[in-house]
Amino acid sequence: MTAPETAPVLEVEGLSDECATRGGPAFAVTDVSFAVPRGRRPGLVGESGSGKTTLMRMLLGFQAPTAGAVRFGGRPAAGFSAEGRKAFRRQVQAVFQAPFEAFNPFYRIEHLPIAPLLGFGLVPSRKTALDRIAAAMAAVGLRPGMAIGT
Ligand SMILES: Nc1ncnc2c1ncn2[C@@H]1O[C@H](COP(=O)(O)OP(=O)(O)O)[C@@H](O)[C@H]1O
Numbered sequence: 001m002t003a004p005e006t007a008p009v010l011e012v013e014g015l016s017d018e019c020a021t022r023g024g025p026a027f028a029v030t031d032v033s034f035a036v037p038r039g040r041r042p043g044l045v046g047e048s049g050s051g052k053t054t055l056m057r058m059l060l061g062f063q064a065p066t067a068g069a070v071r072f073g074g075r076p077a078a079g080f081s082a083e084g085r086k087a088f089r090r091q092v093q094a095v096f097q098a099p100f101e102a103f104n105p106f107y108r109i110e111h112l113p114i115a116p117l118l119g120f121g122l123v124p125s126r127k128t129a130l131d132r133i134a135a136a137m138a139a140v141g142l143r144p145g146m147a148i149g150t
């Protein structure tokens with residue numbers, strides 16, 4: 001029996017993405033399987049165009065695989081209820097390449113960090129969320145008083 005602390009948290013089994021091209025069907029990802037045990041931080045390395053982004057899009061649930069499955073906590077992610085999907089989204093997240101591009105200058109600074117705090121119910125109120133964001137900004141030497149408003 002597998003000890004709970006080494007049991008895989010996230011499993012990918014036979015994940016493939018087959019796409020139609022002018023030259024016929026082609027695979028962006030072919031039959032990828034791996035398991036991530038709790039507390040481990042594996043890396044994924046490959047040359048440009050080898051399918052890393054496509055694999056991660058399928059793992060995060062942004063794109064359905066053409067074959068294979070993602071399991072989280074032993075259960076297939078594809079069969080999650082809305083509530084299960086929310087728990088998955090809270091625990092399986094990505095830091096995208098070029099994260100600075102995620103910041104839209106038309107929004108105030110709290111626009112992005114407040115979304116998970118309120119969306120996942122991690123704080124009791126908007127006021128607490130803004131206080132938390134202000135504290136995090138101050139901790140890295142930014143001046144939240146100049147940016148965070150109402
Ligand atoms: N829907 C699609 N149709 C055709 N080709 C695709 C499609 N999706 C991905 N590809 C191709 O699959 C390959 C893998 O892409 P990608 O996952 O972005 O690789 P990486 O992130 O490792 O650079 C690329 O050559 C990409 O152009």
Ligand SMILES: [Mg+2]
Nearest residue numbers: 049052053054
């Ligand atoms: Mg990529």
